[in-house]
Amino acid sequence: MDYKKLADFIFPDITKTIEDYEKEYSERGDVTVTRYAPSPTGFMHIGNFYSVVIDYVIAKRNNGIFYLRNEDTDQAREVEGAVEYIMHVLNHYKLSPDEYEIKGGDTKGSYGPYIQSERKDIYKCFIKYLIAEGKAYPCFLTAEELEVIRDNQAKAKSRIGIYGKFAKYRDYPVDDAIERIKNGEQFVVRLKSEGNFNHTFIFNDLANGEMKLHEDDIDTIIYKSSTELPTYHFAHLVDDHLMRTTHVVRGQEWMASVPVHYNLFKTFGFKMPKYIHTPLILKKDGEQVRKISKRLDPEARMTYYEEKGYPIYSVIESIMTIANSNYEAWREGHPDADFTEFEFSAKKMSPSGALYDLDKLDNISKNYISRLTKDEVFEFLDEYTKEYDPEFNAIINKDVDYTKAILNIEREQKKPRKDYAKWEDVKPAISYMFDELYNPTYEWVNITDMDEIKSILDKYINNYYNESDDKETWFEHVKELTESLDGYTSNMKEYKENPDNFKGNVADVSTVIRVALTGKNMTPDLYEIMKLLGKNRIIERINNIK
Numbered sequence: 370m371d372y373k374k375l376a377d378f379i380f381p382d383i384t385k386t387i388e389d390y391e392k393e394y395s396e397r398g399d400v401t402v403t404r405y406a407p408s409p410t411g412f413m414h415i416g417n418f419y420s421v422v423i424d425y426v427i428a429k430r431n432n433g434i435f436y437l438r439n440e441d442t443d444q445a446r447e448v449e450g451a452v453e454y455i456m457h458v459l460n461h462y463k464l465s466p467d468e469y470e471i472k473g474g475d476t477k478g479s480y481g482p483y484i485q486s487e488r489k490d491i492y493k494c495f496i497k498y499l500i501a502e503g504k505a506y507p508c509f510l511t512a513e514e515l516e517v518i519r520d521n522q523a524k525a526k527s528r529i530g531i532y533g534k535f536a537k538y539r540d541y542p543v544d545d546a547i548e549r550i551k552n553g554e555q556f557v558v559r560l561k562s563e564g565n566f567n568h569t570f571i572f573n574d575l576a577n578g579e580m581k582l583h584e585d586d587i588d589t590i591i592y593k594s595s596t597e598l599p600t601y602h603f604a605h606l607v608d609d610h611l612m613r614t615t616h617v618v619r620g621q622e623w624m625a626s627v628p629v630h631y632n633l634f635k636t637f638g639f640k641m642p643k644y645i646h647t648p649l650i651l652k653k654d655g656e657q658v659r660k661i662s663k664r665l666d667p668e669a670r671m672t673y674y675e676e677k678g679y680p681i682y683s684v685i686e687s688i689m690t691i692a693n694s695n696y697e698a699w700r701e702g703h704p705d706a707d708f709t710e711f712e713f714s715a716k717k718m719s720p721s722g723a724l725y726d727l728d729k730l731d732n733i734s735k736n737y738i739s740r741l742t743k744d745e746v747f748e749f750l751d752e753y754t755k756e757y758d759p760e761f762n763a764i765i766n767k768d769v770d771y772t773k774a775i776l777n778i779e780r781e782q783k784k785p786r787k788d789y790a791k792w793e794d795v796k797p798a799i800s801y802m803f804d805e806l807y808n809p810t811y812e813w814v815n816i817t818d819m820d821e822i823k824s825i826l827d828k829y830i831n832n833y834y835n836e837s838d839d840k841e842t843w844f845e846h847v848k849e850l851t852e853s854l855d856g857y858t859s860n861m862k863e864y865k866e867n868p869d870n871f872k873g874n875v876a877d878v879s880t881v882i883r884v885a886l887t888g889k890n891m892t893p894d895l896y897e898i899m900k901l902l903g904k905n906r907i908i909e910r911i912n913n914i915k
């Protein structure tokens with residue numbers, strides 16, 4: 370059959386050849402090339418981020434290239450600003466791509482366009498070649514016909530799809546096809562699969578190991594005349610080939626498409642890139658372990674981490690920790706190293722899924738934040754609140770030294786306090802230090818009788834509080850106060866031996882002072898807090914207790 374005639378008829382304007390493109394997109398040499406290839410749906414799942422981190426680590430460890438490709442062939446799903454959002458996330462986490470393109474905007478790299486809808490002619494050239502070779506064909510099956518085929522296959526319990534005898538247009542006469550297209554009929558182009566389902570091939574996934582898979586004999590759709598765009602499968606083949614991708618890191622859900630991709634690469638005789646199908650991200654939900662879900666779990670969306678104010682370091686660490694189980698041990702030995710220095714191994718990923726845990730993230734983050742200086746904490750907090758809490762931002766900026774002094778309580782010391790996992794945690798933890806936010810619900814414990822409380826506080830302020838006391842003297846005075854009260858002891862040993870003999874001890878008395886000044890029964894160092902509050906505010910707050 371005159372397939373060339375058919376190819377020329379369908380794509381009369383396509384004059385370039387595959388060889389032309391091979392020259393244009395020259396080999397990159399011995400360079401590792403990874404990519405993130407999102408569909409612009411305006412959403413980024415933690416699983417996507419996981420793949421990005423792996424892409425980035427693999428590229429950077431090998432001084433390679435990490436690029437971003439906008440896979441917008443399904444234009445119905447496209448959301449405006451989606452790629453800008455993805456770029457924002459990548460830049461925010463300092464995982465910026467070396468090559469990328471923003472629609473109507475900035476672009477970098479010489480393997481573009483990096484937007485699939487701008488690569489129509491390239492795809493058409495590859496499809497034209499296949500049609501001319503008799504390896505692909507236009508198919509006119511209607512939606513109704515496809516449904517009937519599918520129903521019959523389901524009833525007969527056969528494999529679903531257009532293959533073998535169901536591939537009605539495989540050998541359709543060229544002139545008839547041309548006639549139908551001339552009459553304005555829409556069509557799709559299908560690959561004329563040479564696969565045999567009864568044959569298997571070995572596929573070696575870097576994370577999942579060696580697998581024996583069935584060849585694909587389905588005449589997969591590779592192009593749609595209605596949009597003049599290829600399907601994902603075909604675009605992936607052409608782009609990853611021409612952009613010289615060496616490693617495809619993508620979600621586990623694409624594993625099922627491997628036989629299709631194997632078939633396509635084989636048809637063209639192109640070398641397949643290496644594949645890492647990333648394990649699913651799992652979460653513990655009560656007794657059960659399940660896939661993390663964007664519907665049920667707010668932490669499945671990348672917006673969550675920015676809104677809460679998780680430091681980028683913590684989020685990346687938590688991902689690296691689930692990627693390779695030896696990462697934590699490595700980190701202990703290399704506390705200051707960049708995560709890209711870790712010798713990531715795809716083989717060490719757990720194919721059965723990666724258990725993600727917010728408590729773990731919080732732990733990592735608390736440790737990290739506890740080691741920051743007050744200046745660093747202030748800077749992060751300032752940046753976060755500017756965007757997410759402008760009112761608090763104005764408050765912390767009124768007297769920056771005062772705010773930093775608060776942030777420095779039990780910080781910049783050998784065993785710093787680990788109380789913040791994210792910047793959102795700071796405001797509720799220190800709001801009592803700012804009069805404009807101070808609105809106490811007094812958390813009295815052990816000593817709860819208001820007359821008793823008031824008499825303790827009166828005595829303290831009048832006889833034992835001295836603004837200029839150093840820490841030791843300050844505590845001596847609290848002890849003396851305790852001894853002076855009827856039924857209280859400052860001797861904890863004595864108290865513990867016979868608690869029933871006492872109304873309270875020195876800790877209870879300190880708690881009364883703490884609650885009176887902050888509303889809370891648990892705070893960082895009370896002496897430091899009092900130093901920062903100063904005499905006037907201490908007296909005012911104590912006088913406010915009714």
Ligand code: GLU
Pocket residue numbers: 405406407408440601605617618619620623
């Ligand atoms: N556009 C595909 C997706 O968003 C890309 C899969 C791949 O990385 O190849 O899932």
